[in-house]
Amino acid sequence: MIIVLKPNLAKKDERAVIAEIRKLGYKPHIMRGVARTVIGAIGDEITHANLETLTAQFPKAVESVLPIQKRYRLVSREAHPANSYVRAGKQVIGGKKFQVMAGPCSVESEKQLMTTAVAVAEAGATILRGGAFKPRTSPYEFQGLGEKGLKLLAKARRETGLAVITELLSEQHAELVAEYADILQIGTRNAQNFQLLIAAAKTGKPVLLKRGLSMKIEEWLLAGEYILANENPNLLFCERGIRTFETYTRNTLDLSTIPIIKRESHCPIVIDPSQGAGRADLVATMCKGAVAMGADALLIEVHPNPAEAWSDGAQQLTLGGFKQLMNDLKPFIAAAGRE
Ligand code: PEP
């Protein structure tokens, strides 16, 4: 930590601050400038009290306390300079192969899911998405088929060979969902539900962590840290749009997170342009941008008949639209050095 002292401080006040830093278990290094003094406090912030309270303890002497270490460790690139890979079924996310996860917003019926699964597999998707437990804004909206939906996802996996990603909505369901899924999705509304993150991590399954609706990148990285800190190295970050003042789109898909997550972390980054834009007509363009910018995978909503979807109809691609998109993405995937 760096402690910046106020200018023209009496020696006695400076000594009191230094004594407190020592008392809290840190080694102070004093740097005297022309106008003011700065103290570098060396020590482990995890095992010792945080020095941020010094401003409150010495309001006349301490101007500010600045951390020099990042608050996230295990997810940071510093901890693991090489990119990490996440295995889901037979697929590897974060490697040379660009991965596409596709399927309906919600699992609605056997026919709807099987039709979609077969079509997205044929078009080149490798992972099937579909919500069995749905986080709906209104309690009167379709809440998902629950375990029946999970069973349908498992059936679709058996028949198509696709890996399966589905949302884990509650700690209570951690074991149940992990039994059926290859990847657990943590939704935007639960991105800082820390007990749920711990429960997801403990299943040992890969976890796809959506960014919270109004979550800063540092908070998102720290939420991801909960997965790695609970001995599960299989973390995927997923940007799905944040809430801004804009209403033209459902959310504002923040593609700047691709280079930022790549710089700050070794974990793969997935882009969800469906929740991100909330409009099927914008999905293809956002996908091309995401591939070109270095995303590792896409999460795309696809439905045999979006107009009749039980959730998120406006943003789901048709089966034909998805096939077209997969073709159109080929040169972008190649240009990004992926397969
Ligand atoms: C979804 O993927 O259908 C979903 C509900 O996602 P989010 O949590 O990003 O809104």
Ligand code: MN
């Ligand atoms: Mn959805």
